[in-house]
Each structure stands twice: as structure tokens, then as C-alpha cells.
Amino acid sequence: MSRKKHSSDIKPLEVVKYGHPALRSKGRKIEKIDDSLLRLAEEMLATMYEEEGCGLAAQQIGRSIQLAVIDVIPAMENRPSRAWVNGREIEVDSIMPLVMINPKIHSVGEDRDVDVEGCLSIPGLQEEVDRPARVRVVCQDLSGETLDFESEGLLARAAQHEVDHLQGILFIDHLPPDILKPHQPLLRKLQAKALDF
Ligand SMILES: [Zn+2]
Numbered sequence: 001m002s003r004k005k006h007s008s009d010i011k012p013l014e015v016v017k018y019g020h021p022a023l024r025s026k027g028r029k030i031e032k033i034d035d036s037l038l039r040l041a042e043e044m045l046a047t048m049y050e051e052e053g054c055g056l057a058a059q060q061i062g063r064s065i066q067l068a069v070i071d072v073i074p075a076m077e078n079r080p081s082r083a084w085v086n087g088r089e090i091e092v093d094s095i096m097p098l099v100m101i102n103p104k105i106h107s108v109g110e111d112r113d114v115d116v117e118g119c120l121s122i123p124g125l126q127e128e129v130d131r132p133a134r135v136r137v138v139c140q141d142l143s144g145e146t147l148d149f150e151s152e153g154l155l156a157r158a159a160q161h162e163v164d165h166l167q168g169i170l171f172i173d174h175l176p177p178d179i180l181k182p183h184q185p186l187l188r189k190l191q192a193k194a195l196d197f
Pocket residue numbers: 118119120121161165
């Protein structure tokens with residue numbers, strides 16, 4: 001799987017916006033990695049690059065399954081990431097683009113990190129989100145192999161944001177009410193538009 005090359009018939013998909021019910025649904029566990037899943041992962045990567053996001057969850061293209069993709073390399077210069085496998089630091093690009101199937105995540109240590117987040121499903125809203133600074137992710141990759149890594153920086157943040165999506169959780173759910181309040185008109189507008197479909 002390459003960042004730059006996609007089979008010619010792989011096309012970006014439509015990203016659903018705030019108010020679409022899929023965004024509040026918990027993804028089903030993926031039992032079988034078949035051709036249609038491989039294709040969906042390629043389409044999700046194409047969608048993420050098209051929209052210039054650093055991650056995309058299946059819920060964002062209207063599917064309730066445990067599948068998310070991440071690529072932090074385009075953002076690396078301004079928002080660095082680090083990763084470790086078995087306690088040894090690895091090159092982050094060696095695991096990019098990252099396709100996470102049935103991911104589990106938990107924080108490592110007590111450190112917190114505050115940084116700006118946005119979401120392709122909530123265009124026009126960016127806010128600082130407080131999250132654990134370091135996380136461990138265990139998931140399957142597209143060949144069904146277990147991928148088990150720890151990360152910090154943007155990768156740790158993106159992994160938490162995407163795994164949240166797979167549980168029907170949005171980054172705005174982490175914001176204090178007083179920070180979220182001024183954004184309510186935008187959210188209501190997105191919601192009204194989503195219900196129009
Ligand atoms: Zn998002």
C-alpha cells in the first residue's frame with residue numbers, strides 16, 4: 001500500500017458530517033479481512049488524502065465497523081510523532097499509512113498533552129483537546145498481523161481521535177461546555193443539513 005499510488009478505480013468517498021447517525025454508532029468487530037475490506041481501506045485512504053486529513057474512521061464514510069486509517073507524515077514537520085515497538089523506537093514512516101482493524105487503545109503513564117484538533121466530519125470547528133500524551137495501540141493490519149505499538153505526538157492524538165470515532169465518540173465530546181457553547185450554532189447548522197439527506 002502506497003501513499004502516492006492507488007489503483008485507478010479507487011475513488012474517494014463522501015465524508016458524512018455531524019448529525020449523520022453513523023457518527024454516533026459503535027463499530028462492529030471485523031471478523032474477516034477480505035477483498036471488499038481491502039478495497040474499503042484503500043478508498044478510505046484515498047478519501048483521507050483527498051480531504052487532507054491525517055485520519056479517517058469507517059463511521060465517517062457511513063460504515064459502522066472497527067476500521068480506521070491514519071497518516072501523520074504530511075503533517076510531520078509541524079506536528080511530530082514518535083513510535084515504539086517492544087520498547088524500541090521505530091521510524092514513524094515505517095508504519096504509515098496505518099490501517100487499524102479492531103484497535104484497542106490505552107494510555108501509558110500519567111502525562112497529558114493539549115493540542116488543536118479538527119475533524120473532517122465537523123468542518124469549521126477546531127479546538128484544543130486534552131488527552132493522554134502516550135498511548136499503546138494493539139490492532140490488526142490488512143494482512144491480519146497484530147500490530148502493537150506505543151506512540152506520542154500527533155500519532156498518539158490521531159489514534160485516540162480515530163478509536164473514539166469507532167466507539168461513536170467525537171472530539172467535541174471532550175470539550176468543556178463553555179468551550180463548546182459558542183460552536184452550537186455551527187453544530188446545529190451541520191445537523192440540520194445532515195437530516196436533509
Ligand atoms: Zn474525526
